[in-house]
Amino acid sequence: MKDLIHQAADILAHAHRLVVLTGAGISKESGIPTFREAQQGLWAQQDPQRLATMQGFLANPTLVWDWYQFRLRLVEQAQPNPGHRAIAELEQRLPHVEVITQNVDGLHVQAGSRRVLELHGNIRRFKCLRGHGGLTMADLAGQEATPPLCPHPGCQALVRPGVVWFGENLDYRILNQAVADSEACDVMLIVGTSGVVQPAASLPYRAWNARARIIEVNPQPSELTDLAHVYLAGPAGVVLPQVLAVMSEQ
Numbered sequence: 001m002k003d004l005i006h007q008a009a010d011i012l013a014h015a016h017r018l019v020v021l022t023g024a025g026i027s028k029e030s031g032i033p034t035f036r037e038a039q040q041g042l043w044a045q046q047d048p049q050r051l052a053t054m055q056g057f058l059a060n061p062t063l064v065w066d067w068y069q070f071r072l073r074l075v076e077q078a079q080p081n082p083g084h085r086a087i088a089e090l091e092q093r094l095p096h097v098e099v100i101t102q103n104v105d106g107l108h109v110q111a112g113s114r115r116v117l118e119l120h121g122n123i124r125r126f127k128c129l130r131g132h133g134g135l136t137m138a139d140l141a142g143q144e145a146t147p148p149l150c151p152h153p154g155c156q157a158l159v160r161p162g163v164v165w166f167g168e169n170l171d172y173r174i175l176n177q178a179v180a181d182s183e184a185c186d187v188m189l190i191v192g193t194s195g196v197v198q199p200a201a202s203l204p205y206r207a208w209n210a211r212a213r214i215i216e217v218n219p220q221p222s223e224l225t226d227l228a229h230v231y232l233a234g235p236a237g238v239v240l241p242q243v244l245a246v247m248s249e250q
């Protein structure tokens with residue numbers, strides 16, 4: 001492992017344009033369960049097709065609203081961990097770093113990363129079914145109804161979490177930027193994703209096709225491990241600080 005840490009540190013130290021692609025695994029050490037880890041995973045208890053889809057929301061708005069409020073409380077209690085902070089530190093040390101995350105918890109920005117693309121939205125933001133976006137819990141305060149109704153004058157449409165549900169298109173501006181950055185990077189660092197959900201899981205292939213060096217950090221091999229030039233089998237909050245420590249020695 002020591003040698004692999006040195007290989008990863010060497011590749012990162014020479015990166016001109018680094019893209020860091022993250023998934024639920026990087027927030028695991030902040031106390032937010034991942035999606036697919038059977039026993040502990042959030043999805044283990046719930047059927048994602050029932051909860052993270054428009055069909056699921058329309059079929060049972062209160063069930064879906066309450067589930068997202070449960071997850072929002074987890075996120076509000078969570079703090080960035082050494083993995084998030086190591087990525088923010090890379091942005092201080094390297095010429096160009098872009099974080100592309102599937103996570104809706106906002107912990108990368110909280111850790112100090114400034115260039116962050118939230119592919120799947122953010123659980124602290126809300127919008128109504130008529131498209132009034134940028135709503136926060138403060139805008140919805142005082143309402144008993146679950147889900148609450150849109151506060152825009154005369155609207156009263158149902159309010160939903162500001163996340164991308166399965167079967168919904170990502171924001172094309174964010175997706176186009178993520179594709180462009182993945183095709184322009186010379187190093188991609190993949191952290192804590194199973195590499196199952198599209199189109200996020202296709203971004204490493206774009207980097208690979210552009211001859212980028214690929215590093216993966218994940219305790220378990222993922223759908224993307226075959227692409228990795230260096231695979232570091234361990235938790236992000238432990239491995240990433242070790243890589244930065246070696247970069248400091250070099």
Ligand code: BV8
Nearest residue numbers: 023024025034035036102166167192193194197198235236
């Ligand atoms: C779309 C927000 C156009 C909501 C999420 C092509 C082929 C097949 C299917 C599709 C396809 N194209 C589209 C689809 C359908 C679908 C899809 O990909 N389905 C999958 C299940 C096959 N994609 C979509 O619907 C996308 N929209 O394509 O629109 C369209 C429209 C109609 C029809 C076709 C196309 C929208 C996808 C976004 C959905 N929203 N989140 C919410 O959060 O509630 S996805 C959600 O699940 C997360 O955001 C994340 O993306 C995904 C979970 O994956 P991971 O983050 O990787 O987490 P996971 O638990 O799986 O893995 C954790 C990993 O961490 C593990 O590997 C573990 O080992 C590791 N780990 C654990 N501890 C640590 C660690 N790593 C490091 N350190 C640790 N300590």
